[in-house]
Amino acid sequence: MSLLIGTFTIGCILSLLALGVFISFRIFAFPDITADGSVTLGAAVAATLMVHGTSPPLASLAAFAAGMLAGTTTGTLYTRFKINSLLSGILVMTALYSINLHIMGKSNVPLLSVKTLVTQSEQIGVRLLGGATSFSLLGWEVSVRDASVLSAVALAVILTGTLLYLFLRTNLGMAMRATGDNVQMIRALGVNDANMIIFGVAISNGFVALSGALLAQYQGFADVGMGIGMVVWGLASVIIGEALVGTNQLGLTIIGAVMGSVLFRLLVAVALRWGLSPNDLKLITAGFVFCALIVPQFLRKKRLGSAHA
């Protein structure tokens, strides 16, 4: 049971990453690799600040801001200096590796003896339940600590998802969606599309960095290598989410990205339980995204082929 709750918790934390990837890849059709660096950046900033005594919520907010800064850099490279979108992301991601090391001062910052959002929500949970350390749910013994962390994270995700949904329906948010949809049209309506892209990639990386900050607090350390392959992870979640909701309605796609992330984490946990080597995880993830990208094409071709026959 503890394992299952842990899986859900990580799935929820990474759904913020999925939302970030959703913004860049789906709304802007901008393949933003910066995210690999932003995950670590968020973790590094939050961990370092908390070790130096900053309050956990403030440190997480700072991580969000740092991610936005990284995204702004990528967006600027792409729009102002006309560098290819992938390359812009790669440049910033590479630079972030050194920056992250500088922020942390070493390659790994442990958070075991530090007050974090996780320990705080554990305390709140224990207090709410009058000091009990576990309760039973449908016959399962559930640790209060695990349950309160999961509730806190789920609450945070619901809040962030709702905010994102509302934002995308404001005048500014609609202009951003239209920018990814049809640049010619949005320019003709007086929107500076370069600014929209910069802002969008900034928000995207803010989400990703926040996800990294929460992940570091949950697992109890920030590590310079924790961001590797995270873009593909997020993309896999978004793709699964799209398959789950099967529509491009805005609210549902956001819910889908969150559900996709949790489900993907669940699949991974099951696979690991069945004996998949953790070393193969990234390979399997990449393979999965590859399949998800080509299967629709393949099906379309097949359908066309049978229509001709």
Place this chain on the structure above:
Amino acid sequence: MLEIQNVSKTFHPGTPNEVRSLRAVNLKLATGSWVIIIGTNGSGKSTLLNAVAGTFLVDEGRLELAGRDVTGWPEHARAQLIGRVFQNPFSGTSPSLTIQENLSLAARRGQRRGLGWGLKESLVGRMRDEVARLNMGLEDRLGNAIGSLSGGQRQALTLLMATWLRPELLLLDEHTAALDPKSADLVIALTEHVVTRDKLTTLMVTHSMQQAASLGDRLVMMHRGQIIHDFEGAEKRRLRPDDLLARFEDIRRAEQLDESAAEMLAEQYV
């Protein structure tokens, strides 16, 4: 209203693909006039429209719109003065956004876009009225993604969007060329209605001699990046499609003469 002074534009200068699309074009539009541009393929008629819209910056010359020098303005800045409808019916709308979201984007053309709610109740009410006037039954489908509509419906909506806030200048770039005849007639009727109702200063490129003869109060004909004919007033009103076709025939003959003359010279001297 609009003044195009000595505007030139060359694409790919200094390469084998060099194209001198506009050669010192001069055109002055009076407020409220509706000018039709026709011309052969590659004559620079769409390029002229794009130069005004700011799709690219011109090499030489000056563009003045509503008393302001817009020569160096980027495209999105000029949009506060200009409404546009493109040849491709898919270019003017955002497919994954709904009809009402597209319209609400248009309702803030050239204005600041902040965190205000995009779909205000009052705005949606006006949308329903305006869309109902298109007689396409779209007023009950305002929440549908615009990508699900036909080209004709999308072009009608693009026109509505371009003129939602009264533009100083309306640019129509062969906006019925990609539509089926019935939709084209519908969009043209709509265009006529809006332009005359709001007395819009309009610059319209068309390939249809029928439209060129029947619409507008002035007609210019372009060839090889220059304006070669300019019909106004009574002269414009007398023009028939056949007259225009005859003019094109003249151009063709002149070109053939050039070619055969060049061939003859080559035979004699090379």
